[in-house]
Structures are given as C-alpha cells and as structure tokens.
C-alpha cells in the first residue's frame with residue numbers, strides 16, 4: 001500500500017538542561033529548569049491547562065538518526081531484544097515521543113514542568129491533560145520487563161532513581 005506522508009506543525013519548543021545525554025524516561029525529581037515555550041498562535045490554547053497536575057507532552061525526536069529497526073535492544077535492558085513497538089526507542093518510522101510531566105506553573109506562553117527526557121530545543125507537537133482515572137489503568141502490567149532477571153533494579157535506572165549497586 002502506498003504510504004501517505006503527513007505534515008505536522010511545530011507548536012512550541014521544549015527547553016531542558018540536556019544537550020547530548022538525557023534520561024531514558026522523565027525524572028520527576030530533577031531540580032533543574034524544564035519548560036515549554038508555546039508559539040504565539042497557540043497561547044490561548046493553554047487556558048485551563050494549569051487546573052491539571054500532569055500533562056502528556058508529544059514531541060518530535062528531531063535528532064533521531066538512522067533507519068528505524070523493527071527489533072531493538074533498549075540500552076538499559078542488558079541485550080534483551082524486543083519489537084520496536086514494544087519499546088520506547090526514539091528511532092521509529094515516525095520519531096514521535098510521549099512523556100508525562102507534572103505541570104508546575106503556566107505563565108504567558110511558558111509551561112514550567114518537572115523533568116522531561118528530551119534534548120534542549122526538541123520541537124513540541126502537542127500537549128494534552130493527563131486525567132485521573134481516564135488515563136491510569138489499574139490493571140496495567142510490565143509486559144516483557146517481567147522477563148528481565150533484575151527488573152526492579154533496571155526500573156530504577158529507567159526512572160533515574162539514585163540507588164546503591
């Protein structure tokens with residue numbers, strides 16, 4: 001089947017202290033400054049967002065390099081190979097990332113957020129509220145992570161939680 005090409009607009013820019021290295025997933029307790037600048041045309045769309053404590057941030061992983069492989073080995077998973085779509089790799093046919101962050105404050109066109117796992121300057125595609133009960137599934141499981149010998153320990157690495165080895 002012929003692939004359709006779809007164009008998205010960059011609606012803002014994500015500002016972080018990460019240039020070459022970023023955590024695998026957002027680190028909520030990071031103390032540095034993380035914020036999103038929304039471009040002028042979209043600022044009114046921020047009304048009422050500060051009433052929510054968390055938001056989904058969808059971004060374009062603009063520095064993703066190389067062809068998306070359908071079997072990947074996440075860098076923290078000790079060689080385990082899994083299908084791309086069971087992973088959170090940024091190298092995908094459509095390099096779209098999804099992170100949940102805490103909303104600290106919204107001022108004019110800026111959303112101040114908890115830590116997010118993206119490089120400084122990452123283009124923003126969308127923001128949506130994370131809604132209690134609608135978005136958390138109490139019967140969610142760990143999928144293939146349960147097959148890892150030291151899942152609990154590796155999970156600390158993914159979440160960026162300091163710990164002793």
Ligand SMILES: C[S@@+](CC[C@H](N)C(=O)[O-])C[C@H]1O[C@@H](n2cnc3c(N)ncnc32)[C@H](O)[C@@H]1O
Pocket residue numbers: 021022023024025026060061062063064065088089090096097098099117118119122123
């Ligand atoms: C494993 S991905 C997870 C992203 C998102 N939380 C998700 O689950 O879709 C996070 C990694 O993507 C990489 N990354 C962050 N920003 C990027 C960007 N703008 N372009 C390419 N890669 C990026 C960094 O190596 C970071 O550790």
